[in-house]
Amino acid sequence: MSSTFPLKGKKIIIGVTGSIAAYKSAELVRLLVKEGTMVRVVMTCSATTFISPLTLSVLSKSDVISEINANEHWNNHVELGLWADLMIIAPCTANTLSKMANGLCDNMLLATYLSAKCPVVVAPAMDLDMYKHPSTKQNINTLVKYKNHVLNAPKGELASGLHGEGRMQEPSDIVAWASSFLSGKQLFKNKHFLITAGPTYEAIDPVRYIGNHSSGKMGFALAEEAAKQGAKVTLISGPVALEIQHPNIQRIDVVSADQMFKACKKHFKKADVLIKSAAVADFKPQVAKTNKIKTKKNLTITLDENQDILKYLGTKKTKKQFIVGFALESQSGETFAKEKIKKKNLDLIVLNSLKDKGAGFGHNTNKVTLIDSSFKSKKLPLMAKSKVAKYILSAISDCIL
Numbered sequence: 001m002s003s004t005f006p007l008k009g010k011k012i013i014i015g016v017t018g019s020i021a022a023y024k025s026a027e028l029v030r031l032l033v034k035e036g037t038m039v040r041v042v043m044t045c046s047a048t049t050f051i052s053p054l055t056l057s058v059l060s061k062s063d064v065i066s067e068i069n070a071n072e073h074w075n076n077h078v079e080l081g082l083w084a085d086l087m088i089i090a091p092c093t094a095n096t097l098s099k100m101a102n103g104l105c106d107n108m109l110l111a112t113y114l115s116a117k118c119p120v121v122v123a124p125a126m127d128l129d130m131y132k133h134p135s136t137k138q139n140i141n142t143l144v145k146y147k148n149h150v151l152n153a154p155k156g157e158l159a160s161g162l163h164g165e166g167r168m169q170e171p172s173d174i175v176a177w178a179s180s181f182l183s184g185k186q187l188f189k190n191k192h193f194l195i196t197a198g199p200t201y202e203a204i205d206p207v208r209y210i211g212n213h214s215s216g217k218m219g220f221a222l223a224e225e226a227a228k229q230g231a232k233v234t235l236i237s238g239p240v241a242l243e244i245q246h247p248n249i250q251r252i253d254v255v256s257a258d259q260m261f262k263a264c265k266k267h268f269k270k271a272d273v274l275i276k277s278a279a280v281a282d283f284k285p286q287v288a289k290t291n292k293i294k295t296k297k298n299l300t301i302t303l304d305e306n307q308d309i310l311k312y313l314g315t316k317k318t319k320k321q322f323i324v325g326f327a328l329e330s331q332s333g334e335t336f337a338k339e340k341i342k343k344k345n346l347d348l349i350v351l352n353s354l355k356d357k358g359a360g361f362g363h364n365t366n367k368v369t370l371i372d373s374s375f376k377s378k379k380l381p382l383m384a385k386s387k388v389a390k391y392i393l394s395a396i397s398d399c400i401l
């Protein structure tokens with residue numbers, strides 16, 4: 001197996017069902033073949049009305065299977081189920097989701113799914129109300145219980161013209177998921193990560209708040225990377241405009257530092273690793289007014305200190321737990337960061353500099369220094385936050401695995 005090209009030589013079944021997003025399957029097949037993957041396509045009958053089997057046959061360089069045919073290859077589904085390293089059902093309609101969850105088998109795709117010995121990943125695609133329906137949610141939960149991987153269906157414009165969740169994941173994202181899954185780099189399998197991200201908002205009145213410019217991008221990148229490397233992730237996020245992708249991430253939305261503290265306390269015990277990348281507001285108004293404060297010449301707001309969540313959890317840390325804090329400094333960064341390691345009982349701190357161009361709040365890039373509890377430090381150059389996440393996780397794995 002090549003770890004640089006984890007899809008090379010792998011055998012993947014692409015299941016295509018009857019959604020308008022079926023046109024994206026052509027791109028999915030093309031990208032996989034380009035990576036050196038052997039692809040076989042199985043389609044439902046209704047999928048063939050959205051995209052021609054000939055298109056997928058040409059792109060996959062193989063016959064497309066769509067019907068259970070008594071004369072010809074009637075038991076193909078068994079062979080295919082044994083042949084594949086991975087089965088990807090994309091797009092997967094609400095109808096096929098429901099049939100999969102209930103063991104129905106009235107077409108070749110379902111017969112292949114039931115025969116598959118390999119991991120199965122599903123990329124749902126449907127209208128937002130269908131996606132939100134409790135029966136769909138229940139079917140998704142059932143498939144997860146069956147150890148299938150269900151990708152989320154992100155927000156966006158839907159074929160109905162409505163806007164909301166239900167879009168099929170982009171083919172390139174599905175390929176990236178398959179690549180990381182098949183690379184076997186599941187270093188954190190059986191590990192539970194608790195990650196916080198984004199800012200907190202402290203209410204002044206029903207309209208105004210004290211907050212900061214944190215976008216949550218670093219924390220979300222860490223959550224995605226930890227999940228890709230096999231961890232189960234609980235992500236506690238302040239108000240951000242980001243979506244999660246990986247099915248192994250449970251997202252809990254909070255607004256204030258008090259809410260984040262409560263959620264962290266609840267989930268910390270079961271965490272092996274805590275990464276506290278949230279930019280928690282240090283102060284909150286002593287009183288959040290219930291009515292909007294009217295305009296006046298002067299306004300004095302008395303602020304109370306918020307609980308330092310990281311410091312509190314540092315006092316509760318067991319020998320088996322590993323805690324990563326963040327520090328944002330504008331001067332004497334390393335000195336202050338080292339003080340925080342001691343003060344908050346941390347195993348690792350990620351020091352962000354406010355001064356570096358392209359680093360910190362809002363950017364897609366970051367420039368950090370990693371400092372461990374023995375004060376050994378590693379300065380990293382400016383790089384994408386997704387790459388910084390990889391370095392942070394690699395530093396964690398060096399310590400705990």
Ligand code: CTP
Nearest residue numbers: 276277278280306307308309310325326327328
């Ligand atoms: N943090 C926290 N709870 C707070 C404040 C900060 O959990 N009320 C955490 C942050 O998530 C981060 C770390 O503490 O991981 C450091 O945050 P930072 O703002 O750099 O430091 P402070 O401890 O607030 O100290 P100062 O602002 O004086 O530098």
